[in-house]
Amino acid sequence: MVVFDRPKSLTDREFHYCSGCMHGVVHRLVAEVLDELEIRGKTVGIAPVGCSVFAYNYFNCDMIQSPHGRAPAVATGVKRVHPENAVFTYQGDGDLAAIGTAETVHAAARGENITVIFINNAIYGMTGGQMAPTTMPGQVTSTSPYGRKAEIQGLPIRVCEMLSTLDGVAYAERVSADCVKNIRAAKKAIKKAFEYQIAKKGFTIVEVLSNCPTNWGKSPVESLEWMRTNLMPYYPIGVYKDIELNKKPEVENNA
Amino acid sequence: MSEMVLMKGNEAMSEAAIKCGCRYYFGYPITPQNEIAEYMAARMPQAGGFSLQAESEIAAINMVLGASAAGARVFTSSSSPGISLKTEGISYIAGSDLPCVIANVQRGGPGLGGIQPAQSDYHQATKAMGHGDMRLIVLAPNSVQEIAEHTVLAFDLADLYRTPVMILTDGALGQMMEPVDFGKLKINKPPEKTWAAAGHSDKRPPNIINSLYLDPKDLEAAVLERYKNKYNIIDEKEVRYEEFDTEDADIVIVSYGIVSRIAKVAVNMLKDKGVKAGYFRPVTLSPFPSGRLGEIAETAKRFLVSELNMGQMTDDVRLAAGCKKPVDFFGRTGGIITTPEEIYNAAAKVLEE
Ligand SMILES: Cc1ncc(C[n+]2csc(CCOP(=O)(O)OP(=O)(O)O)c2C)c(N)n1
Ligand code: SF4
Numbered sequence: 001m002v003v004f005d006r007p008k009s010l011t012d013r014e015f016h017y018c019s020g021c022m023h024g025v026v027h028r029l030v031a032e033v034l035d036e037l038e039i040r041g042k043t044v045g046i047a048p049v050g051c052s053v054f055a056y057n058y059f060n061c062d063m064i065q066s067p068h069g070r071a072p073a074v075a076t077g078v079k080r081v082h083p084e085n086a087v088f089t090y091q092g093d094g095d096l097a098a099i100g101t102a103e104t105v106h107a108a109a110r111g112e113n114i115t116v117i118f119i120n121n122a123i124y125g126m127t128g129g130q131m132a133p134t135t136m137p138g139q140v141t142s143t144s145p146y147g148r149k150a151e152i153q154g155l156p157i158r159v160c161e162m163l164s165t166l167d168g169v170a171y172a173e174r175v176s177a178d179c180v181k182n183i184r185a186a187k188k189a190i191k192k193a194f195e196y197q198i199a200k201k202g203f204t205i206v207e208v209l210s211n212c213p214t215n216w217g218k219s220p221v222e223s224l225e226w227m228r229t230n231l232m233p234y235y236p237i238g239v240y241k242d243i244e245l246n247k248k249p250e251v252e253n254n255a
Numbered sequence: 256m257s258e259m260v261l262m263k264g265n266e267a268m269s270e271a272a273i274k275c276g277c278r279y280y281f282g283y284p285i286t287p288q289n290e291i292a293e294y295m296a297a298r299m300p301q302a303g304g305f306s307l308q309a310e311s312e313i314a315a316i317n318m319v320l321g322a323s324a325a326g327a328r329v330f331t332s333s334s335s336p337g338i339s340l341k342t343e344g345i346s347y348i349a350g351s352d353l354p355c356v357i358a359n360v361q362r363g364g365p366g367l368g369g370i371q372p373a374q375s376d377y378h379q380a381t382k383a384m385g386h387g388d389m390r391l392i393v394l395a396p397n398s399v400q401e402i403a404e405h406t407v408l409a410f411d412l413a414d415l416y417r418t419p420v421m422i423l424t425d426g427a428l429g430q431m432m433e434p435v436d437f438g439k440l441k442i443n444k445p446p447e448k449t450w451a452a453a454g455h456s457d458k459r460p461p462n463i464i465n466s467l468y469l470d471p472k473d474l475e476a477a478v479l480e481r482y483k484n485k486y487n488i489i490d491e492k493e494v495r496y497e498e499f500d501t502e503d504a505d506i507v508i509v510s511y512g513i514v515s516r517i518a519k520v521a522v523n524m525l526k527d528k529g530v531k532a533g534y535f536r537p538v539t540l541s542p543f544p545s546g547r548l549g550e551i552a553e554t555a556k557r558f559l560v561s562e563l564n565m566g567q568m569t570d571d572v573r574l575a576a577g578c579k580k581p582v583d584f585f586g587r588t589g590g591i592i593t594t595p596e597e598i599y600n601a602a603a604k605v606l607e608e
């Protein structure tokens with residue numbers, strides 16, 4: 001009996017991600033969900049500009065590479081032409097919450113029936129470790145060498161909290177890729193998001209707290225620990241919006 | 256069968272798009288092209304299509320990218336400042352070999368400029384519609400009827416070559432009403448889009464729509480391939496122009512779009528005065544009819560370019576004429592439409608020199 005196999009929704013291409021980077025794990029979660037829901041054949045994925053730009057080589061479904069930040073607009077175009085397809089974007093924090101903020105907010109406001117997988121690693125990975133909109137107060141990056149200061153760069157954006165105020169959002173959950181338990185929960189959230197999309201409930205987003213050992217200057221293990229002590233208190237995991245439960249924000253603080 | 260109606264240029268463009276099978280429109284309001292978005296908002300649902308006011312021109316062009324990648328005939332429109340915002344998306348669309356139609360109903364610039372007719376986006380449309388080694392096909396109709404015909408042509412060329420096509424009009428052509436006969440439109444079925452990203456249903460390998468090539472060798476190869484099998488063929492086959500009395504002319508007036516109608520009057524005024532005047536109108540601004548202009552330069556004595564800008568097409572005409580004959584310019588800018596008398600006087604003046 002095979003207990004652990006490559007999901008059919010991933011190609012044989014070897015990931016180019018740095019060792020210990022959680023991008024690959026989250027790719028796998030999305031692929032497992034596409035397999036379990038048996039929707040690979042009708043799925044179109046939108047790759048961002050960021051470390052995960054090559055997502056189009058890894059997912060075994062039709063893929064489109066989008067301009068930086070525009071993935072939700074590209075997804076809107078696909079979904080409006082093929083409402084029965086499953087359409088997802090996979091975006092980093094620079095892509096989604098800086099250059100693509102308008103596209104993100106308005107796709108959510110319109111209640112576009114798409115699923116957004118949002119990797120929040122508090123940094124720009126691909127361009128070499130610059131400050132992101134989600135960079136922590138005090139966090140040193142290559143463009144905030146003295147640490148992010150509220151009076152200069154402002155404070156981080158909490159995306160799930162912000163989007164959950166919009167009526168078009170059907171599901172918004174923040175999860176974390178820091179440990180096995182939370183990774184399991186992340187998969188559940190991703191599955192739920194796709195199920196809601198297929199049921200045409202509206203815009204769905206799963207924010208995955210993730211790491212960037214390379215640009216954080218940490219070992220993979222240290223980076224996970226840093227997530228727990230720094231990111232998770234600031235970005236509490238939990239369900240921020242569930243249209244089915246008509247939920248007020250109910251946040252589990254795993255700090 | 257004649258289907259004659261009186262319509263604004265902007266409306267005729269919208270109706271022609273629907274008539275040739277476009278069912279998706281994404282736009283953002285800006286004068287003087289709002290009639291397009293308004294017409295689409297009203298007509299698309301009736302035609303079983305979809306029209307959306309996006310949050311910006313950037314979003315609109317990326318929705319176009321998505322819809323085109325998914326295999327649809329798709330259309331967007333704007334006016335000058337909004338077109339500047341679309342350039343990023345247009346470059347990605349060109350780099351991903353996707354078809355789409357973009358209308359620029361030009362107004363005066365730079366900056367917020369004005370809202371009156373202009374042709375000051377000629378350079379942008381023909382030379383710099385986005386970053387990278389890329390081009391568009393640019394059509395410049397000069398009547399409401401031709402706007403309708405060019406819209407159909409634009410969709411056909413876009414699908415045939417998998418390239419963005421721009422219809423370049425201006426506030427005057429967009430806003431003026433003229434009779435248009437939709438019965439004259441030749442509607443072709445779009446080709447099958449086996450490359451589209453619309454779900455593979457487990458029947459084929461995934462389709463990937465992409466403009467990224469990190470290895471410079473691969474990127475160069477992709478660009479060379481695009482020039483060889485697309486742009487060079489377009490240069491060969493898709494040049495369109497209109498002319499009369501250009502052979503042996505004392506002066507050939509070169510103009511496009513709305514100005515070509517004014518120039519035609521000026522040419523006839525010159526003829527009435529006994530001047531051997533000719534008329535030349537590039538119908539495609541890209542590809543530019545350089546070859547034909549070069550031939551004309553063999554026998555004609557000089558050229559006068561007239562546009563609603565500071566002479567942006569003049570260099571193209573000079574290059575085409577190969578410096579064999581003088582090329583002068585007369586134009587108005589900022590939203591002022593030149594008169595036939597002004598062009599006549601400009602021609603008379605250079606002829607006196
Ligand atoms: C218009 C534009 N501006 C800037 C860039 C450069 N750029 C590439 S990726 C990136 C940031 C990516 O960071 P993020 O979205 O957080 O993803 P990560 O790499 O961390 O996964 C930037 C700024 C670009 N490609 N396009
Ligand atoms: S740079 Fe950071 S985000 Fe990018 S692959 Fe490496 S570890 Fe992952």
